Structure formats: structure tokens, C-alpha cells
Amino acid sequence: MESIFTQLPEIFITTFWTILKIVAIVIPLMVSVAYLTYFERRVIGFMQGRLGPNRVGYFGLLQPIADALKLMFKEIINPTKSNNFLFLLAPILTIAPAFAAWAVIPFNAELVLSDINAGLLYVLAMTSIAVYGVIIAGWASNSKYAFLGSLRSAAQIVSYEIAMGFTLVGVLMCANSLNLR
Numbered sequence: 535m536e537s538i539f540t541q542l543p544e545i546f547i548t549t550f551w552t553i554l555k556i557v558a559i560v561i562p563l564m565v566s567v568a569y570l571t572y573f574e575r576r577v578i579g580f581m582q583g584r585l586g587p588n589r590v591g592y593f594g595l596l597q598p599i600a601d602a603l604k605l606m607f608k609e610i611i612n613p614t615k616s617n618n619f620l621f622l623l624a625p626i627l628t629i630a631p632a633f634a635a636w637a638v639i640p641f642n643a644e645l646v647l648s649d650i651n652a653g654l655l656y657v658l659a660m661t662s663i664a665v666y667g668v669i670i671a672g673w674a675s676n677s678k679y680a681f682l683g684s685l686r687s688a689a690q691i692v693s694y695e696i697a698m699g700f701t702l703v704g705v706l707m708c709a710n711s712l713n714l715r
Contacts (some may be wrong), residue, residue, distance in 0.1 A: 568598035620674035628667030635660035653714035
């Protein structure tokens with residue numbers, strides 16, 4: 535019978551490759567969101583007859599990096615009567631399910647972080663959990679106006695999820711599977 539110590543190198547290698555796959559998914563996602571936001575700001579600037587971001591780097595291409603640095607060094611302000619634990623937990627509960635939903639998205643026939651048979655159900659569940667982060671953010675601030683705003687945002691998110699679920703019914707009926715592969 536093998537002891538746990540003989541299995542440790544295999545466990546470390548598996549864990550290392552899993553973490554490497556997660557990083558290989560999260561880093562391009564964050565970079566693409568940053569540059570899609572940059573392009574959106576450029577288009578909105580053009581539509582409004584102004585330049586948009588153009589100061590940092592060539593044509594402003596380093597603006598997302600400057601924005602990230604600015605956000606990292608910004609002062610964290612908590613409302614005086616807020617629940618600090620929930621106030622810090624809310625953003626995590628909002629963004630973590632968005633990243634976790636990408637775990638079952640196949641990038642090609644072989645490259646997927648986790649191949650589960652109910653992949654589409656998992657994606658719907660992960661995207662639905664993010665609504666709790668929005669509600670907790672409003673609740674944690676201990677302001678009735680922020681809480682009412684968060685409830686309104688949560689209702690909007692839920693209404694979009696209902697429409698998204700109905701559009702997926704036809705795809706599910708044609709595919710006869712919840713597996714995204």
C-alpha cells in the first residue's frame with residue numbers, strides 16, 4: 535500500500551498544471567477586458583466629438599495599464615457605518631463566479647480546464663451567483679438608497695438571466711446535452 539508521501543510529487547505536479555491553466559485563462563481575460571474597455575472609451579469619445587484616452591503611450595494604448603496602476607494605489611474608503619466584512623466580501627462574490635464560469639468553457643476540442651457533463655448548467659449557476667455580490671454590496675453600506683439601488687441592479691441581472699435561459703432552451707433541444715464540448 536502506497537503512503538501519501540509517495541503520491542506527493544504527483545499531487546504537486548497536478549496542482550501546478552491546474553494553477554497554470556487557471557492563470558492561462560484569467561490573464562488573457564483580464565487583458566482583453568481592459569483593452570475592450572479602452573476601445574469602448576475611444577469609440578464613445580469619437581461619438582461625442584472628443585479624443586478619448588490618448589495621453590498614455592502611442593494612441594493611448596497604455597491607458598488600461600495606467601488605469602490598473604491607479605486603481606491599485608487608490609485609497610480604500612469604507613463608509614463609516616458599513617459592515618466592513620461584507621463590504622470587502624461583496625466585490626469578491628461578484629467577480630469570482632465570473633472567473634469560475636470560464637472553467638468549463640472549451641477553447642478547442644482538447645483544451646478545457648474542467649470537462650463536466652452539466653457544463654451549461656454550471657455556467658448558468660455561476661453567473662447567477664454574482665447577483666448576491668451586488669445585493670450584499672448594497673446591504674453592507676448600511677444605506678437604504680444604496681440597498682435599493684442594489685436591489686434594482688439585482689432585478690435587472692435576474693431579468694437578463696431569464697431571457698438568456700430561454701434562448702438556450704432551443705440550443706439544448708438541438709444538442710441533447712448540457713456538455714459544452
